[in-house]
Amino acid sequence: MSWKKPRLVFAVCIASCASILILSYFQRTKLSSASAPEIKLCRGIPATDTITPLRDNRTFIVAPYFDNRKDKMTRVISIVHHKEVEELYCWFCHSANGEIYVSKAEIDVHSDRFDFPYGTTDLKCLEPEDWEPRYVSIHWSSRGDIDQLPLFEIRNRDPEGSPVTFTVCISTMFGEYNNVLQFVQSMEMYKILGVDRVVIYKNSCSPLMEKVLDYYIAEGIVEIIPWPIDSYLKVSSYWHYSMDPKDIGYYGQITALNDCIYRNMHRSRYILLNDADEIILPGKYPDWNTMMQDLQEQHPEAGVFLFENHIFPTTMFTYKFNISSWNAIPGINILQHVLREPDQKHVVNPRKMIVDPKKVVQTSVHSVLQAYGVSVRVPMDVALAYHCRYPLQENLSRLLLIKDSTLWRYSMPLIGRVNKILRRIAWNTGEYE
Numbered sequence: 185m186s187w188k189k190p191r192l193v194f195a196v197c198i199a200s201c202a203s204i205l206i207l208s209y210f211q212r213t214k215l216s217s218a219s220a221p222e223i224k225l226c227r228g229i230p231a232t233d234t235i236t237p238l239r240d241n242r243t244f245i246v247a248p249y250f251d252n253r254k255d256k257m258t259r260v261i262s263i264v265h266h267k268e269v270e271e272l273y274c275w276f277c278h279s280a281n282g283e284i285y286v287s288k289a290e291i292d293v294h295s296d297r298f299d300f301p302y303g304t305t306d307l308k309c310l311e312p313e314d315w316e317p318r319y320v321s322i323h324w325s326s327r328g329d330i331d332q333l334p335l336f337e338i339r340n341r342d343p344e345g346s347p348v349t350f351t352v353c354i355s356t357m358f359g360e361y362n363n364v365l366q367f368v369q370s371m372e373m374y375k376i377l378g379v380d381r382v383v384i385y386k387n388s389c390s391p392l393m394e395k396v397l398d399y400y401i402a403e404g405i406v407e408i409i410p411w412p413i414d415s416y417l418k419v420s421s422y423w424h425y426s427m428d429p430k431d432i433g434y435y436g437q438i439t440a441l442n443d444c445i446y447r448n449m450h451r452s453r454y455i456l457l458n459d460a461d462e463i464i465l466p467g468k469y470p471d472w473n474t475m476m477q478d479l480q481e482q483h484p485e486a487g488v489f490l491f492e493n494h495i496f497p498t499t500m501f502t503y504k505f506n507i508s509s510w511n512a513i514p515g516i517n518i519l520q521h522v523l524r525e526p527d528q529k530h531v532v533n534p535r536k537m538i539v540d541p542k543k544v545v546q547t548s549v550h551s552v553l554q555a556y557g558v559s560v561r562v563p564m565d566v567a568l569a570y571h572c573r574y575p576l577q578e579n580l581s582r583l584l585l586i587k588d589s590t591l592w593r594y595s596m597p598l599i600g601r602v603n604k605i606l607r608r609i610a611w612n613t614g615e616y617e
């Protein structure tokens with residue numbers, strides 16, 4: 185036995201020395217530096233921002249995602265001018281040998297553009313059949329040089345880790361957002377109902393709100409995606425062009441939602457698409473988990489669950505739960521708003537969604553545009569989207585509002601949790617010292 189060892193060691197040494205020699209030969213000939221060799225091999229300027237403008241100023245790239253649910257393709261979530269961008273190409277780069285493969289993008293502008301000139305767009309590019317590109321650049325031509333173009337890493341190629349169950353995607357926090365009390369209550373309600381992660385596309389918020397977000401980031405619940413869309417486009421605060429004729433609607437909300445779906449496709453079993461002033465509130469279940477187990481069992485083929493949105497106007501108060509220590513905090517105390525507007529004749533209540541991201545292809549705000557599974561309308565007694573905001577039906581007499589105090593079932597844990605958060609965050613008001 186022992187006499188074999190030296191030979192074995194020798195053989196191993198020969199093999200490894202040879203491979204070191206070969207490797208260093210390749211490094212010297214192909215790479216100028218040993219750091220980040222893949223990027224060096226794939227030329228271009230690595231993109232680091234959430235939104236990257238291309239040189240035409242008409243195309244804005246958010247992120248490319250690998251998607252092989254139908255064809256083997258890269259789907260690039262982006263924002264383009266629906267008329268002025270006619271031709272784009274995906275330049276794929278092989279990270280091991282620098283090989284380039286160019287394919288023409290199908291420019292698929294989402295149908296929900298609401299007349300704005302810019303819309304959420306999928307640039308769909310077929311990938312090479314026999315290798316897995318890790319990087320892509322987008323160019324207006326299939327010829328030329330991509331050295332000076334942004335280079336994007338293709339996400340979702342090798343999903344890692346095990347997914348959480350519930351992620352809430354909050355699209356576009358903007359306008360120096362300062363509705364602190366309502367935000368904290370929403371966050372604590374999401375936690376009570378079973379949220380694992382809240383992803384917020386943040387354009388701007390107040391300094392106090394910043395502290396609150398820092399608290400939740402440290403807690404590990406909140407993930408912030410910077411969303412500086414107004415650096416590139418004139419954004420509307422409204423959803424339709426006719427209400428505010430700008431480049432794109434509602435701070436690019438729909439683009440953020442689509443990016444959130446793909447970004448979390450392999451990280452979360454379910455995604456809730458709602459705003460910070462909305463809570464999908466089960467009436468029949470204590471939490472989302474028990475609710476979704478039942479709903480998914482009843483509708484195994486469903487990928488999208490729609491919840492009726494109901495307005496609880498901020499202008500109508502109940503006197504219960506007027507918590508004096510909260511009065512110094514900017515924002516709305518949702519516990520005082522349990523009266524909801526009645527349905528209007530000829531007006532369909534919009535819906536908010538819980539989706540299985542793996543089954544969604546394109547989403548809008550109140551419905552999906554393309555999906556592999558069916559959509560299910562969840563009856564209102566099972567759950568509704570509690571939406572506490574300025575009334576839609578102004579000047580409605582209190583007598584015509586409907587008392588719906590489902591939220592109060594959670595009042596005890598909610599008040600305790602909110603007090604704890606408010607105490608933890610250093611307030612300047614003197615109230616919480």
Ligand SMILES: *[C@@H]1O[C@H](CO)[C@@H](O)[C@H](O)[C@H]1NC(C)=O
Pocket residue numbers: 239240241
């Ligand atoms: C794109 O926008 C930048 C900054 O506003 C400007 O300097 C540049 O000239 C624009 N390029 C084109 C092709 O319009």
Ligand SMILES: *[C@@H]1O[C@H](CO)[C@@H](O)[C@H](O)[C@H]1NC(C)=O
Pocket residue numbers: 501502503506508520
């Ligand atoms: C809540 O209580 C404060 C006093 O602590 C009072 O000024 C305010 O009017 C009350 N608001 C409501 C809606 O009950």
Ligand SMILES: *[C@@H]1O[C@H](CO)[C@@H](O)[C@H](O)[C@H]1NC(C)=O
Pocket residue numbers: 577578579
């Ligand atoms: C509500 O009342 C205000 C003041 O009386 C009025 O200006 C406004 O137009 C009313 N709104 C609606 C929707 O009727």
